[in-house]
Amino acid sequence: MKIIKVQLNAGLLSWLIDLGWFTWMVISFWDCVTAVDDIRMFKSSRRQNLQNMSLSTRTVFTSHNLTSLRCAEQCINDRTCVSFFYNKKSGLCAGHSITLGITNGSTPAVGNRYYVVEDGEGYIGDACTTTSDCYVTDSECRNGACWCAPGYSFWPSSRSCVANCTEYGYDFTAVMNHYIILNNEEKIENFTFQSCLQSCLSATLYTCVTFEYVWSLGECCLQSITMLDKPxxxxxxVIYSSEVVHYQRDCA
Structure with a gap:
């Protein structure tokens, strides 16, 4: 009788071990499946142009120790976010208000993966060949990417290009080799680009919404109007032999 009982206990133990092993296999397999599907379930696509790279342009949030699911969820729940970096090794998650179709300024970041949510396809910043590739109203394909047309400010929270902002932010959109003639609030010589940008942001006697910078001369022109005000x-x-860039301020 004791022998039979021992045999039964041994059989039960073996069965439990087999069950535990099987359960572990199922859980492990499910973890793999859900890890792959975490991003996919939120209808975001992985882009190869920034694999193992990082780019800080128009970052709207940075979070740490997140799963891929939580990272995707944070971007989806943030109206201003249309793309994000996720690093599985570090759990670092960085959301962006534009689609980073152009990789200029990117730096190496081993393990980084870049994802674009469904609304980010053809959105502001995404790579393009013609304006028809850009779906946001009053945007255009300029220098290989979708940007708001001259005179329009990018408004991240409404995902639109607008003629006027209720509140202005800290980012600017560039228009190469264009400028507004004879409508400067201030003109400053021998200025660095960063000093010019900061002077626009810190202006108190007027709302600085555009500025121009002549790179070879260090010439800074601050303005309270846009191209739409003075078309x-x-x-x-055609005057400057070097590059002059017009910068329009984004909405907050």
Whole structure:
């Protein structure tokens, strides 16, 4: 009788071990499946152009120790976020208000993966060949990417290009080799680009919404108007032998 009982206990133990092993296999397999599907379930696509890279342009949040699911969820739940980096090794998650179709300025970041949510396809910042590739109203394909057309400010929270902002932010959109003639609030010589940008942001006597910078001369022109306010003096650069860039301020 004792022998039979021992045999039964041994059989039960063996069965429990087999069951535990099987359960572990199922859980492990499920973990793998859910890890792969975490991002996919939120209808975001992985882009190869920034694999193992990082780019800080228009970052709206940075979070740590997140799973891929939580990272995707945070971006989806943030109206201003349309793309994000996720690093499985570090759990680092960084959301962005534009689609990073152009990789200029990117730096190496081993393990980083870049994802674009469904609304980010053809969105502001995404790579393009023609304006028809850009779906946001009053945006255009310029220098290989979708940007708001001259005179329009990018408004991340409404995902639109607008003629006026109720509140202005800290980012700017560039238009190469164009400027507004004779409508400067201030003109400053021998200035660095960063000093010019900060002067626009910190202006108190007027709301600085655009500025121009002549790179070779260090010339800074601050303005309270846009191309839409003065379309008749919106001019392509034929005067300066070097590059002049017009910057329009984004909405907050």
């Amino acid at each position: 008749d003096v919106w001019t392509e650069n």
